[in-house]
Amino acid sequence: MTQAVPFTDNFSDLSNTQGYQFDFRCERCGNGYRSAFQRDAVSTGQTLLRSVGSLFGGPLRDLGNAADQIMLNRGTNSPAKDKALAAAVEEIADRFTQCRGCGDWMCRAICWNEEVGQCARCAPRLNDEIAGLQAQARRTQAAERLSSTDLLTGVDVAAAPVAACPSCGARAGGGKFCTDCGASLAPTTACPGCSAELAAGARFCADCGTRVGG
Structure with missing residues (x-):
């Protein structure tokens, strides 16, 4: 009578033509453990047989080809692989546990709440929850x-922002004067007609209409 092979849903198969190995991972944090590599004694003999067959040819070559087919079948399923998987599951069993709340497999080191018998996702640790x-x-x-x-003391938020110093062209970092040349970032001129203060670049006086610029 065949025996059922225990397995979990949180593993990856790393087996190759030389033997068997599996990665098991926590379904919460992603950390994991890799089972020890289990070399397949049968595959070692098959590799030797294939090498001898390629060297001498004839019936030995046919045996070597048959060995390749056996190893191909072993890569998908075989009693040897079932046995290796069962051994790997037993090897890492004490590092993982299945949460009865969500059904996921959790690592005991980080993601398991031993006090309540559930994972830290279903039942977060009290200290961790308080800290968060x-x-x-x-x-x-x-x-x-x-x-x-008030973080804007002394800042005229109504004034139009100046991207560059009108005197030297340096990038304006805020404030009233250029940090590169010391020139005013908001220079003004006086109206020749009424002496009203005008912004630099104004062509006409806003108070008396006198033409200022050319």
Whole structure:
């Protein structure tokens, strides 16, 4: 009577023509463990047989080709592979446990809440949960405090922004004067007609209509 082979859904098959190996991973954090490589003694003999067959030809070559076919079949399923998988599952069994809440396989080292017998996703650890909530509260309180704090003292928010210094062309970093040449970032001129203060580049006075520029 054949025996059922235990397996999980969180593994990858790394087996090759030389033997068997499997990767098992946590379905929450992604960390995992790789089972020890199990060399297949049969494949070693088949490799030797194939090498001898290619050297001498004839019936030995036919045996070598048959060995290739056997190894191809072994790559998909075989009693030897079933045995290797069962051994690998037993090898890493103590590093994983299945959560009864979500059904996923979790690593015991990081993602298992031993106190309640569920994974840290279904039942987060109390200290971890409190730490996360505290961090969220700090962000919320910081945003609220900043929203009521005046960060624009001395800044004329109604003034048109100056992208470059009108004197040297350097990129303006804010403030009233250029940090490269010291020139005013908002130079003005006086109207020749009424002496009203005009912004640089104005062609007519806004107060008396006198033409300023050419």
